[in-house]
Amino acid sequence: MEYRQGSHTKYKIEYHFVWVTKYRYAMLVGDLATRVRDLVRQTCERYEIQILRGVVSKDHVHILVSAPPDISPSTIMRWVKGRTSRKIFEKFPHVKKRYWGQHFWARGYFCVTAGELTKEMIQEYLSHHFEPKPHDGFDVEP
Template identity: 45%
Template sequence: MGYSSGCHTTFHHRYHIVWAPKYRFKVLHGEVRLRVREIIKQVCVEMGVTIVNGALSRDHVHMFVEIPPHISVSDFVRRVKGRSSRKIQQEFEHIRKRYWGQRFWQRGYFSTTSGNITDDIIMRYLDRHTHKQGFSPSP
């Protein structure tokens, strides 16, 4: 188990987070999948969040991330979902028509720390996850 450190902190805050498109439509494929993946990576870099692992299925997103203590999980998810929703609807007309100006993502998300189960179990699950186009770990 590796610890990260900031100016005045040492931490190991890892979260397994899952969220889905509204109505659980299977829209995360092709160019949309690639763009969502790219936007998520950009937000992670901006916020200092480390991607440990992740997977995009056609109808949901799984992420295993390490979030610094000064950022709440809800702030991270709000930023990722908000920015990706806005950009996806701007860039893909078929998505904009399907959701007709409403939110792209379902309300809410699932989150758990890796304390209830081990990091290894989460990593094995994500590695076995079907239909995935994974996130490579952050540098």
């Protein structure tokens, strides 16, 4: 297992994000797709978010990232979608005609955590590590 560390933390927090273009228009092709990829990379680098894998499809983007524990998934998406949208409208005037409301991305996004430990593995560890108390699930080590 490869852990990252901050000044007072050791962590491995990974998120899989998917977000789509507004109205699912297939806009992410050619130079626009390349620019989106580059902007997502730049934004993530700025906040020490490591991109482990990513794919820009015609109408959506997938990324698997490793993020510091003090950055929430909603904050990551706000930074990435906000910055990419602003920069796309600046550089690609034809996009403004298609998206006259200044919103390039659809409102929501998909996010799921990724990791090696399952819920069952954690529960098994905790059941052997602490003195069991029925009807509780939150134990104090003796």
